[in-house]
Each structure stands twice: as structure tokens, then as C-alpha cells.
Amino acid sequence: MDNINIVDIRKLHFSYHHGQEIFKGLNFSLNKGDKVGIIGSNGSGKTTLFHIIVGLIKPIKGDVYIFDKKRTNEKDFFEVRQKIGLLFQESDDQLFCPTVEEDIAFGPLNIGKSHEEVKLVVKDVCEKFSLSGLERKVTYRLSGGEKRLVAFATLAAMNPECLLLDEPTSGLDEATTERILRYIKNHVETYIVVSHDFEFLKDAVNKIFFIKDGKMNLKETL
Numbered sequence: 305m306d307n308i309n310i311v312d313i314r315k316l317h318f319s320y321h322h323g324q325e326i327f328k329g330l331n332f333s334l335n336k337g338d339k340v341g342i343i344g345s346n347g348s349g350k351t352t353l354f355h356i357i358v359g360l361i362k363p364i365k366g367d368v369y370i371f372d373k374k375r376t377n378e379k380d381f382f383e384v385r386q387k388i389g390l391l392f393q394e395s396d397d398q399l400f401c402p403t404v405e406e407d408i409a410f411g412p413l414n415i416g417k418s419h420e421e422v423k424l425v426v427k428d429v430c431e432k433f434s435l436s437g438l439e440r441k442v443t444y445r446l447s448g449g450e451k452r453l454v455a456f457a458t459l460a461a462m463n464p465e466c467l468l469l470d471e472p473t474s475g476l477d478e479a480t481t482e483r484i485l486r487y488i489k490n491h492v493e494t495y496i497v498v499s500h501d502f503e504f505l506k507d508a509v510n511k512i513f514f515i516k517d518g519k520m521n522l523k524e525t526l
């Protein structure tokens with residue numbers, strides 16, 4: 305079968321506000337069906353790379369191809385964000401509506417689904433993530449673990465082709481970690497996980513890369 309490319313980053317250079325260079329000619333490629341981990345020390349650029357893939361920040365030099373198309377402007381990335389879901393490192397960056405159900409409904413409504421359809425989607429993902437009963441709760445009053453599950457639910461509501469998960473298990477108990485592992489393994493075809501949790505990574509991915517000195521390297525052993 306031919307490889308279908310999802311993300312292809314070529315010779316990426318990036319620094320914030322012309323400070324220290326975080327990426328120095330980084331190359332990275334992700335194909336449909338890939339389940340990969342990315343590790344790297346604090347500050348090595350893992351979160352920054354995810355933000356570049358979904359167009360929240362722009363490279364200084366280098367090209368970003370997503371679904372085989374070069375992406376540069378906002379319009380290009382609008383399509384990317386409908387198909388590639390980013391789980392933010394901080395759930396508070398992901399959730400911005402007053403209640404759980406509004407946060408989950410936001411994405412599907414935004415792409416034009418009817419209120420009837422969205423109702424079903426909300427019900428379905430709440431069941432998937434054991435959030436039934438929390439629909440009307442005020443998001444900012446939830447616990448950290450509950451917020452992470454709601455953040456996952458907002459992504460699942462969009463039925464993404466690919467997920468970018470930025471430290472998805474940090475601060476979660478074993479049962480919730482297990483639920484997340486089951487969800488991504490069974491329901492998401494292609495994903496990248498950034499994590500310091502090796503046990504989780506070993507279960508979730510079949511390839512691990514590490515960022516060092518501004519470049520991406522393949523880790524030889526899992």
C-alpha cells in the first residue's frame with residue numbers, strides 16, 4: 305500500500321522573538337496509520353512543534369506540508385485544524401466555554417452541524433469518556449483530570465483523522481490513563497504523543513523520536 309502522508313516538515317527553523325534557535329533544520333514526517341511518540345528535555349520544543357503543525361505559530365524558515373499540501377496562511381490551517389486535533393498541554397488553554405456541553409458542541413457547530421446532530425455527538429462522546437452527568441457543569445470548576453477528559457471529548461467530537469497529544473497523561477490517575485490509552489488505540493488511526501510517561505508511550509506507540517539540538521532523531525529502541 306502506498307504511504308499516505310499526513311505531516312511533512314522540511315528544514316524547519318524557528319525561534320521566538322528572534323531569541324535562541326529552537327529548531328535548526330528539523331525534518332519530520334508522519335504517515336497515515338503511524339502512532340509515534342516524541343520525547344525531549346523540557347524546553348526542547350515539543351509543544352512548539354505541535355503549534356507549528358496546526359498553524360498557531362509560523363516557521364521562520366522551512367516548509368510545512370499537511371495532507372500533501374504546503375500550508376502557509378490562515379485559510380490553509382483552518383482545514384488542518386478540522387482534521388488534526390491538538391490536545392493542549394494545559395487543558396485550560398483548550399476549554400473556553402462556560403459549560404462542558406458547550407465546549408464539546410463548539411467544534412461540530414462551528415463546522416455547520418445541526419443542533420440535532422450535535423446533541424447526539426455530545427451524548428456519544430460523554431458516554432465514551434464517562435462524562436455523562438457532567439454536561440451542565442461549569443468547566444472551570446472541574447478537577448484537572450475531569451478537564452483533561454473534557455478536552456479529549458472536544459477533540460473526539462470532531463472525529464479527527466489525526467491527534468497531537470501534548471503530555472496527555474500528566475496528573476491523571478491509572479484508570480483515566482487507561483481510558484485514554486484505549487480510546488486512542490481503538491478510535492484514532494494516526495497520532496503523535498509527547499510524553500515523559502514511558503509506560504504509556506510503550507503501550508501507545510510503535511516508534512519514538514527525540515528532539516535534540518533543534519533536530520528530530522529516531523530512537524533506535526522503544
Ligand SMILES: Nc1ncnc2c1ncn2[C@@H]1O[C@H](COP(=O)(O)OP(=O)(O)O)[C@@H](O)[C@H]1O
Binds near residue numbers: 320321344347349351
Ligand atoms: N510564547 C513563547 N515566547 C517565548 N518563548 C517561548 C514561548 N513558548 C515557549 N518558549 C520557549 O521555547 C522553548 C521551547 O518551549 P516548548 O516548545 O514549550 O518546549 P517543550 O514542550 O519541549 O518543553 C522553551 O525554552 C520555552 O521557554
Ligand SMILES: [Mg+2]
Binds near residue numbers: 350351352393470
Ligand atoms: Mg511542552
